[in-house]
Amino acid sequence: MVAKRLATDDHPASVVEARAREVLADQPAVAVRITGVDWFAEPTSGTAPVVYLAVESPGLHDLHRTLCDAFHTVPRLEGEEYTPHVTVARGGDRASGRRLLDRDIEPIEWVVDELAFYDAARVVESGRVSLG
Incomplete structure (x- = not known):
């Protein structure tokens, strides 16, 4: 899961991360399942x-x-x-992207039991929070 706005001029990443830890303190681990290949033909940002x-x-x-209840939401995301x-690929020609949509994949399942905070400005992980 990506939190698109951890650091802002008004709220340093450490403050927002502390609040996120507080909000996530009692949240359970979650099961996830990969079910197929899809695409954003026109993503909100980027190529x-x-x-x-x-x-x-x-x-x-x-x-x-x-x-989202604890923080403002980013429109369209x-x-x-x-x-x-x-995400497995970004950019390139649409025909190649469309060909990937036709691939069948075996479902993949796992449990997410922690989330990582990532500092995009410094390109490093800045912390983790356990779930469950």
Whole structure:
């Protein structure tokens, strides 16, 4: 799960991370399942298309709603617009992206029992929080 706005001029990443830890303190681990390949033909930002592995997880949606209740949502990315996924390719030609959509994959399942905080400005992990 990506939190798109951990650090702002008004709220340093450490303050937002501390609040996120507080909000996530009693949240359970969540089951996730990769169910297929899909794409964002016109992503909200960055180069198109974005090919991704589609993720099914009611628990991940619950975590997302919990964070949206605690923090403002980013329009067109969060709230009702949220699409859990694992990005596998970005950019390139549409024909190649479309060919990837035709691939069948075996479902992959696992349990998410911790979340990592990532500092994009410094390109490092800045911390973790356990779930469950």
